Amino acid sequence: MGSLVIENANLFTGVDEEVIHNGAVWVSDGIIRFAGHQSSMPPVEDDTEKFDVCEKFVMPGMTESHVHLSYNNAHPQQLNSQPLPTAMLDAADNARVLLGSGFTSAISFGSAQGLDVPLRDAINSGRIPGPRLAASDRDLGSTGSNADGTFGGDNSKKIIADGPWAIRKAIRTLAKRRCDIVKIFLDGEALSEFAPPGILTYSDEEVDAAVEEAHIRGMRVVCHSRSAAAVKQAVRHGVDIIGHANYLDDEAIDMLEAKRESVFISPGIAWEIALLDRGSELGLPRDAMEQRGYQREVDETISAVKRLRESRVRVLIGGDYGLNITPHGTNSKDLEYFVDLFGMSTAEALLCATRDGGKAADPSGMVGTLEDGKYADLLIIDGNPLEDIRILQDHSRIVGVMKGGVMHCALMQKNPYAAPDGRTG
Ligand SMILES: [Zn+2]
Secondary structure, eight states, rough: OOEEEEEEEEESSSSSOOOOOEEEEETTTTEEEEEEGGGOOOOOOOOOOOEEEEEEEEEEEEEEEEEOOOSSSSSGGGOOOOOOHHHHHHHHHHHHHHHHEEEEEEESSGGGGHHHHHHHHHTTTSSSSOOEEEEEOSOOOOSSSTTTTTTTTGGGGGOOOHHEEEEEEEEHHHHTTTTSSSEEEOOOOOOOOOOTTTSSSSSSHHHHHHHHHHHHHTOEEEEEEEEEEHHHHHHHHTSEEEEEEOSOOHHHHHHHHHHHOOEEEOOOOOHHHHHHHGGGGGGHHHHHHHHHHHHHHHHHHHHHHHHHHHHHOEEOOOOOOOOOTOOTOOOOHHHHHHHHOOOHHHHHHHHHIHHHHHHHOOTSSSSSOTTSSBBOOOOEEESOOTTGGGGGGGGGGEEEEETTTEEEOOOOOOOTSSSOOOOOO
């Protein structure tokens, strides 16, 4: 694969909030050998290729912490309705768009029809472009849970299991299918007629069986938990990444703080924001969505994330992109929400997207920061996201995406993987 030095960069390594002017990154065989000030770089072979990036911003590739690559940018009630061959092609296209949007890692929160594993394998073998994917499969939930036909969906695209042994069997099946991630529903959704947030859809015994079985088989567990009760249930039983966590009480915050070295929160706020702002396009007017409680959910999430930050619990960006109101490729919108809604500095939001997301995506610690010994996953940005975080939403500013030392577009050229018009939202 050879050796390459990126030089003359404004370098954000993701280790801390600092930007190193005159920064350099030395990449050899897909691994970073040095990242820091150019003057302290060790000597490299004379024939090492050099790229002068003319003071562009170089940062770690980002992690989308809650991805559904099987979503086909459709109405929420028509998601996953396409036949399998079409769905597979859509998923491959979505993986390409996600990588081109600056996301070199992604954690699946469920894929209809079990598309993730073949997708991950095709990406890893280099046949198609895409992020490093922690692959899951169909959602797992109980009868009457949010996985069970909330949106009138087809249950063959979900796994409905009740009781510890049925759950263990379902998870053993996921292990056989070579999943990395198990996605379970612990409570529901304000749009649901029968499974709202706050009503637990699994018992403690069932969640305990799910997490134990997944961990025995080397898989991690991610969950849908909106209410404090469902978050506490997740923490009690050792769920690894908790999705949503909109409503938190003191006890939930204390429990999360006690486990902050091992647990991550992925709010996925784009769903509520898009539903309120653009739901009318779907026949779901704002008034009706406010009555359902979605504005309150946003307000509660803002205060929850504030408390999580005070308790230094890691909060990750991303979630539920791939609907017609949140198309694939617009995932960097989350950084804007983190700054504007959650009150983070641009540097703090970038660290959520890089360092913290990377740790969640790859617990072995190979991604998320630009440091000696890590995978060479980085972005070259025309502009400074620390001055304006929205720059990352503009695909024409993402002039280089490197994953494992492979540059997925020519340096300083328009990103060929940018989503085509009409899909950038
Ligand atoms: Zn989701």
